[in-house]
Amino acid sequence: MSTPSPFVAGLVQMRSGLSPEVNRDTAARLIAEAKGGGAEYVLTPEMTNILEVKRERLFAAIGPEESDATLAALRELARQLGIFVHIGSLAIKLSSDRAANRSFLIDRQGDIVARYDKIHMFDVDIGEGENYRESRSYRPGEIAVTTDLPWGRIGLTICYDLRFPALYRALAEAGSSFLAIPSAFTKPTGEAHWHVLNRARAIENGAFVLAAAQGGKHENGRETYGHSLVIDPWGHVLAEGGTEPGVVLARIDPAEVAAARGKIPSLQHGRRFEVLEPMAKPVHLHAVRGPA
Secondary structure: OOOOOOEEEEEEEEOOOOOHHHHHHHHHHHHHHHHHOOOOEEEOOOOOOOOOOOHHHHHHHOOOHHHOHHHHHHHHHHHHHOOEEEEEEEEEEOOOOOEEEEEEEEOOOOOEEEEEEOOOOOEEEEEOOEEEEHHHOEOOOOOOEEEEEOOEEEEEOOHHHHHOHHHHHHHHHOOEEEEEOOEOOEHHHHHHHHHHHHHHHHHHHOOEEEEOEEEEEOOOOOEEEOOOEEEOOOOOEEEEOOOOOEEEEEEEOOHHHHHHHHHOOHHHHOOOOOOOOOOOOOOOOOOOOOOO
């Protein structure tokens, strides 16, 4: 079986605001820019269509998947440009009080070939008044998702999933050569953890990491870290964005996945194990005297 040829991946970095229409137009412009730079696969960040934490405004602005204008527009754009467009995620209304944080992978014909609902909800207290309760508005997903691109298999994840390495190991064991991690990392957590976590996911799984990010001060007052990353299977940063909206491009050679996994075949060495809980009562050991 021949190794797929190298390709150019594009990451769209955004600063999504409160208007899905404005965000849609920005995403479309940057996707087209990435295509102009040679990208055949383009990933946008988490919450491409809106970045809003207030429930009333969020649910007033979003709709169900079948009527989402951003999804429809980017499906048509993928068809027109003849590229794979991976929408990192959209806020999709499921009911009057629940939404999905849902990723869509769109092929060159404009067809949706994979959907993924974010599994791990961002319910955290960072400090200094920065608190998030994603589970108040969003329903968590329950299924890990992979799909095949012309260059290999890709595993779909979103932002806070990054902190759960078992998910990425499962995706790699299922054959994923690429790990998509579209995100909207906060500035404090990004400064502390963004680079090391993304590099760790690449290294421990011998996979490319594609991490498109939100960056800068948003309309709702939230500040995200930016620094979209493309990381190779050996943990090298191939390309990195700053904090401004824009496009990050990198040449991806799928052969590097087999090379890295051949050097350190940890995916083949994993073993199942049980965790021994502390014993309820102490065990007393008696010394035994040996022969004189």
